[in-house]
Amino acid sequence: MTIETEIHRKKRICVLGSTGSIGDSTLDVIGRHPERFSVFALSGHRRIDKLVTECLRFEPKYAVVSDDQAAHEVRKQLDANGTQTNVLVGTEALEWVACHDEVDVIVTGIVGAAGLKSTLAAVRAGHQILIANKEPLVMMGHTIVAEARRSGAVIIPLDSEHNAIYQCLPDTFEVGAGSTSGADLNSVRRILLTASGGPFRTLPIEDFPRITPAEAVRHPNWSMGRKISVDSATMMNKGLELIEACVLFGVSPDHVEVVIHPQSVIHSMVEYLDGSVVAQMGSADMRIPIAHGLGWPDRIESGAESLDFFDLARLDFERPDETRFPCLALARRAAEVAGISPIVLNAANEIAVDAFLEGRIGFLDIATTIERTLDTVRGGQYDCIEDVLNIDDISRRRSRQIVDTLIT
Numbered sequence: 001m002t003i004e005t006e007i008h009r010k011k012r013i014c015v016l017g018s019t020g021s022i023g024d025s026t027l028d029v030i031g032r033h034p035e036r037f038s039v040f041a042l043s044g045h046r047r048i049d050k051l052v053t054e055c056l057r058f059e060p061k062y063a064v065v066s067d068d069q070a071a072h073e074v075r076k077q078l079d080a081n082g083t084q085t086n087v088l089v090g091t092e093a094l095e096w097v098a099c100h101d102e103v104d105v106i107v108t109g110i111v112g113a114a115g116l117k118s119t120l121a122a123v124r125a126g127h128q129i130l131i132a133n134k135e136p137l138v139m140m141g142h143t144i145v146a147e148a149r150r151s152g153a154v155i156i157p158l159d160s161e162h163n164a165i166y167q168c169l170p171d172t173f174e175v176g177a178g179s180t181s182g183a184d185l186n187s188v189r190r191i192l193l194t195a196s197g198g199p200f201r202t203l204p205i206e207d208f209p210r211i212t213p214a215e216a217v218r219h220p221n222w223s224m225g226r227k228i229s230v231d232s233a234t235m236m237n238k239g240l241e242l243i244e245a246c247v248l249f250g251v252s253p254d255h256v257e258v259v260i261h262p263q264s265v266i267h268s269m270v271e272y273l274d275g276s277v278v279a280q281m282g283s284a285d286m287r288i289p290i291a292h293g294l295g296w297p298d299r300i301e302s303g304a305e306s307l308d309f310f311d312l313a314r315l316d317f318e319r320p321d322e323t324r325f326p327c328l329a330l331a332r333r334a335a336e337v338a339g340i341s342p343i344v345l346n347a348a349n350e351i352a353v354d355a356f357l358e359g360r361i362g363f364l365d366i367a368t369t370i371e372r373t374l375d376t377v378r379g380g381q382y383d384c385i386e387d388v389l390n391i392d393d394i395s396r397r398r399s400r401q402i403v404d405t406l407i408t
C-alpha cells in the first residue's frame with residue numbers, strides 16, 4: 001500500500017435501515033464517491049428484494065435482516081448472483097455490525113424504537129455515528145450522549161434541522177462535550193427550530209377528522225418514510241425534534257423556539273448573544289445533511305440541486321398553532337417533565353401512528369391516544385436500557401388498550 005492510499009483509506013460505512021428513505025439518500029451519496037467510501041454492512045426489515053439489489057451494487061461484507069425466512073430468501077438470491085455478502089439475522093446482529101472494529105461510520109436509518117439497541121451499541125463502540133433515527137435520542141438521549149462522551153464517539157445529527165443547527169454552532173462544538181465544556185454554547189441565546197407545518201397547516205380545522213392516511217403521508221416539501229410523514233402532519237415530528245435538540249445540544253426546552261417556515265429553505269437557525277442569527281439553507285434534500293455527515297470534516301458533493309434565490313422570491317415565518325397541532329404541546333410537556341415521559345410519548349405515538357396508517361383510528365385520535373397514555377403512565381426516572389425497554393413496553397400496551405376504546 002502506498003502512503004497516499006493509506007492516508008486516503010476508504011471510510012467503511014454501515015447503513016442501518018438501508019432500504020428506507022434515509023437509506024436511499026445515504027446510498028446515493030455513497031455511490032457518488034466510490035474512491036472515499038466502501039459499504040461494510042446494510043440492513044433491511046421487509047423490503048428484501050431492495051436489500052438484495054443494494055447488496056449486488058455495493059457488495060457489503062454483511063447484510064442484516066429481521067427473521068430467518070428473510071435471511072433464507074436473501075441468501076438464495078445473493079448466492080444465485082455469486083455475491084460474497086454474509087447474511088445475519090436479528091437485533092443482536094444489528095448491534096454486532098454496529099460496533100464492529102472494521103466500521104468507521106454508522107448511519108442510523110431504522111425507524112422508531114427498533115433502532116435503540118444498535119444506536120447504543122455504535123455509540124459505546126466509539127464510532128463516528130450519523131444519527132437520523134431520532135426516536136432513540138428521544139427515548140434515552142441523555143444516556144446516548146453520555147456514552148458518546150465516555151467512548152469518544154463522534155455524533156453528527158442527520159435530521160435536517162439538527163444538522164443545520166450543528167452547522168450553525170461554533171466549529172469547536174461537539175455533541176456531548178458542548179454542555180460540559182460550556183464556552184461554546186454560553187454565547188448562544190436560543191435555537192430556532194424550523195418546521196414546514198406539514199400538509200395540513202392551512203386545512204380548516206373542522207376537516208381534520210376526515211384526514212386519510214394517504215393525505216397525511218403526502219408531505220408538501222420532503223419525501224420520507226410513512227411514519228415520519230404522519231409525524232410531520234401531526235407536528236409530533238417537531239415535538240420529537242424539540243426533545244432531540246435539547247439532548248444533542250444540551251439546552252432546555254425554553255431555549256428552543258419552533259418557527260413555522262413553509263418553504264423549508266432555512267433548515268434551522270442559531271441566535272447568538274450579540275443578536276446575530278446564523279441560518280443553514282439549502283434545497284429540501286436529505287442528501288445535503290447526509291453528505292455533510294459522511295464527508296465531515298470535509299465537504300463533498302451530495303447531488304442536491306443548488307438553491308435558486310431568484311426562484312424563491314420570499315421566505316415566510318409563522319408561530320405554531322398548538323390547538324391545531326396538540327402533539328407539539330404534548331411533546332413540549334414531555335420535554336419539560338423529562339425522565340420517562342419522552343419514552344411514554346414516543347411509544348404511544350408509534351402505536352397511534354400505526355393504528356392510523358392501518359385505518360383503525362382517525363387523525364385526531366393520534367393526539368388523544370398519546371395524551372391518555374401520558375396521563376396514565378406517569379413520572380419517574382430510568383437508570384438503564386432495561387428500564388427504558390420496560391417503560392416502552394408498558395406504554396405500548398396501555399396505548400393499544402386506548403386505541404381499542406377509540407375504534408368506532
Ligand code: NAD
Nearest residue numbers: 017019020021022044045109110111114132133134224225
Ligand atoms: P423508512 O420507513 O423509509 O425506512 C425505515 C428503515 O428501517 C427501513 O430500512 C426498514 O427496513 C427499517 N426497519 C423498519 N422497522 C424495522 C425493525 N423493526 N427492525 C429493523 N429495521 C427496521 O423511514 P425513513 O423515512 O428512512 O426514516 C428513518 C429514520 O430517520 C426515522 O427515525 C425518521 O424519523 C428519521 N428521519 C428521516 C428523514 C427522512 O427524510 N426520511 C428525515 C429526518 C429524520
Ligand code: MG
Nearest residue numbers: 159160161241
Ligand atoms: Mg427533521
